[in-house]
Amino acid sequence: MPPEVFARRLDRARAELEARKLDCLIATPSTNYEYLTGYNPGRSERLIALIVPLRGGPAVVCPSFEVERIKRHGVIADARGWEEEGDPYALVRDTVRRLAPRAGTIALESSTGYQTSLRLAAALSGWKFVDAAPVTERLRIVKAPEEIALIRRAIEITQAAMTATFAQLAVGMTERDVARLLSREMQQRGAEGGGLVQFGPSSALPHGGPAAAALERETVVLIDCGCRVRGYESDITRTAWFGDSPAAEFRKVFNVVHDAQSAAMELGRPGTPCQDMDRAARKVIAAAGYGPFFTHRLGHGLGMDGHEPPYLVEGNALGLEPGMVFTDEPGIYQLGKFGVRIEDDCVMTASGVEVLSQRASKL
Amino acid sequence: MPPEVFARRLDRARAELEARKLDCLIATPSTNYEYLTGYNPGRSERLIALIVPLRGGPAVVCPSFEVERIKRHGVIADARGWEEEGDPYALVRDTVRRLAPRAGTIALESSTGYQTSLRLAAALSGWKFVDAAPVTERLRIVKAPEEIALIRRAIEITQAAMTATFAQLAVGMTERDVARLLSREMQQRGAEGGGLVQFGPSSALPHGGPAAAALERETVVLIDCGCRVRGYESDITRTAWFGDSPAAEFRKVFNVVHDAQSAAMELGRPGTPCQDMDRAARKVIAAAGYGPFFTHRLGHGLGMDGHEPPYLVEGNALGLEPGMVFTDEPGIYQLGKFGVRIEDDCVMTASGVEVLSQRASKL
Numbered sequence A, B: 001m002p003p004e005v006f007a008r009r010l011d012r013a014r015a016e017l018e019a020r021k022l023d024c025l026i027a028t029p030s031t032n033y034e035y036l037t038g039y040n041p042g043r044s045e046r047l048i049a050l051i052v053p054l055r056g057g058p059a060v061v062c063p064s065f066e067v068e069r070i071k072r073h074g075v076i077a078d079a080r081g082w083e084e085e086g087d088p089y090a091l092v093r094d095t096v097r098r099l100a101p102r103a104g105t106i107a108l109e110s111s112t113g114y115q116t117s118l119r120l121a122a123a124l125s126g127w128k129f130v131d132a133a134p135v136t137e138r139l140r141i142v143k144a145p146e147e148i149a150l151i152r153r154a155i156e157i158t159q160a161a162m163t164a165t166f167a168q169l170a171v172g173m174t175e176r177d178v179a180r181l182l183s184r185e186m187q188q189r190g191a192e193g194g195g196l197v198q199f200g201p202s203s204a205l206p207h208g209g210p211a212a213a214a215l216e217r218e219t220v221v222l223i224d225c226g227c228r229v230r231g232y233e234s235d236i237t238r239t240a241w242f243g244d245s246p247a248a249e250f251r252k253v254f255n256v257v258h259d260a261q262s263a264a265m266e267l268g269r270p271g272t273p274c275q276d277m278d279r280a281a282r283k284v285i286a287a288a289g290y291g292p293f294f295t296h297r298l299g300h301g302l303g304m305d306g307h308e309p310p311y312l313v314e315g316n317a318l319g320l321e322p323g324m325v326f327t328d329e330p331g332i333y334q335l336g337k338f339g340v341r342i343e344d345d346c347v348m349t350a351s352g353v354e355v356l357s358q359r360a361s362k363l
Helices: A003-019 A031-037 A064-072 A088-099 A114-123 A133-140 A145-168 A175-188 A200-204 A248-267 A274-287 B003-019 B031-037 B064-072 B088-099 B114-123 B133-141 B145-168 B175-188 B200-204 B248-267 B274-287
Strands: A024-027 A049-053 A059-063 A079-082 A105-108 A128-131 A192-199 A219-229 A236-242 A299-301 A308-312 A325-328 A331-333 A339-341 A344-349 A352-355 B024-027 B049-053 B059-063 B079-082 B105-108 B128-131 B192-199 B219-229 B236-242 B299-301 B308-312 B325-328 B331-333 B339-341 B344-349 B352-355
Touching (some): A003 A024, A003 A031, A003 A049, A024 A031, A024 A088, A031 A133, A049 A088, A059 A064, A079 A088, A088 A114, A114 B128, A128 B114, A133 A308, A145 A175, A145 A192, A145 A325, A145 A344, A175 A219, A192 A200, A200 A219, A200 A339, A219 A339, A236 A248, A236 A339, A248 A274, A248 A325, A248 A331, A248 A339, A274 A308, A308 A325, B003 B024, B003 B031, B003 B133, B024 B088, B031 B049, B031 B133, B049 B088, B064 B079, B079 B088, B088 B114, B105 B114, B114 B128, B145 B219, B145 B344, B175 B192, B175 B219, B192 B200, B200 B219, B200 B339, B219 B339, B236 B248, B236 B339, B248 B274, B248 B325, B248 B331, B248 B352, B274 B308, B308 B325
Parallel strands (some): A024 A105, A059 A079, A105 A128, B059 B079
Antiparallel strands (some): A024 A049, A049 A059, A192 A219, A219 A236, A299 A308, A325 A344, A331 A339, A344 A352, B024 B049, B192 B219, B299 B308, B299 B325, B325 B344, B331 B339, B344 B352
């Protein structure tokens, strides 16, 4: 993305800090760090910290041998290195003092490790630390057109890779084989990604587990996957019957899940509370008698993280806004039998929910 | 690994807690969580927490739809689920109170996210929180024979995959192509893994960056990679000349780096301070006139994390003990020209350093 995108994001970050009476944002490598700088150098045991004060900056503190790499990628011009035998936290303290001479409140990126947070707080003992989530979530929850374009591209690649993978399913393949095949199909289309593959009864465990079970005919195959295009994710689940004759119960459950998914899509308008989307889908599943088997929330936001706000879950009264991207993924999981989940990616528009992925057909 | 391994590890964890007057360990999914339970359910926005009190337990708090998955893998029998619309932190509080009725000090796993740490501290307001690193590092820093066996297997696979990859290098391949090929060679040998591939001048940037440069003849190829076997890592770097006639300077630098690596290997005995290993290698490089170009520490511990204690770095006086596994990886990086790093994996034994990988030959 062009540098002006990041200049704009930094300006918005500063405005969010100011509105909350915060004086400085510190982020260790994460999607939030990447959102503001255009590059994620990766998290390791060596401290890298982005410092965004209310005025001036931003600056990055990093290992001295990483200065060159960090300056080459992304938009950070002010990168200061600490030596291997030196104290990274002292360098953060000195950099914060230089950029923000008066101690105040630091918003620390939410995923920063606990140990790192303790060391930062010790080095900057005059400062108060708070969770930066309100700032970073507000920055990212409504997607700009250039972000939606990348998510669309990730979705296209994911769907093409899934179609190719389902077409190659064969008796004897393991869940792991299929997962690798899927990743390769994504790579061949220019994206890194992968997902969970579950056969038969294992499909009844959301998020599955590693498995070496071999595929047999006349069974359920669930694939939940996504890929990343320039930092933006897709997330799609398809559950299909492998064989000639889908069991009657599979067909029935599949269609209930599909209807539940549709109910939320049809309900959503700008301002619809997230929990109402969940309720709309849940109502369809409960009416069909499968209520206790829909064991998770309806969906989650999608962007630089595979799961991010807004969460479509009971208790979340947040109203959906145009530009919010989220999944709609009801499921019915009957332990010992099989599970069905159908997941599509959606964006809220001025007139309602636009489904970004190509939906599955009812059976 | 058999369940008794984990029973032993939990006993050792409790002994470490007791010795430090700590009352409870809490770990979110991480290698520390996996070390104690045999399974890493993965970190996400949904709280999963392992609770190890001084007596009784352990218990895991997780999303209710994950209870089944967590009980199936690893050794946790006591897994309690919170509902999607519920409060995971209240369930952690109730579980801690049940297992450790008197408030005291909680050691919180170091990589736990900052936001999670704040929420745990708020839910368990009568408790004091400290970093669990002294406990977890002591548990893991000396490897048991069954751990070293897995690291050896990861090293074997990595070396075979690297050999196969170097043999397939061809003009026109990009760094990314070679990285994918390498991952595939590892997968074909039964392990997940990968690494960094750097051609020519880009080899002078430790940790590189994403690159699409195409391979030409008569240049340097640096591959730094590893794979995981049942949770245990390898980490090996080879720098080679692609073409017929290695440049004289490449040959010279390569042999200096090789000698530096040997110097540390020959010095190490039980009790040798980590920093002395670094100094021994650095002395060789400085004597050859390349001192300023060896910009990072000599090495790091290796186990369930690719980088973990002990760190072979100036300022670390910790003495090496039999069973500690670490890398020996000096490098010389001349920006605008090329970089050479040679990395092998070692274990300290009663009589000195045993090199677990097959070293490169001098040029």
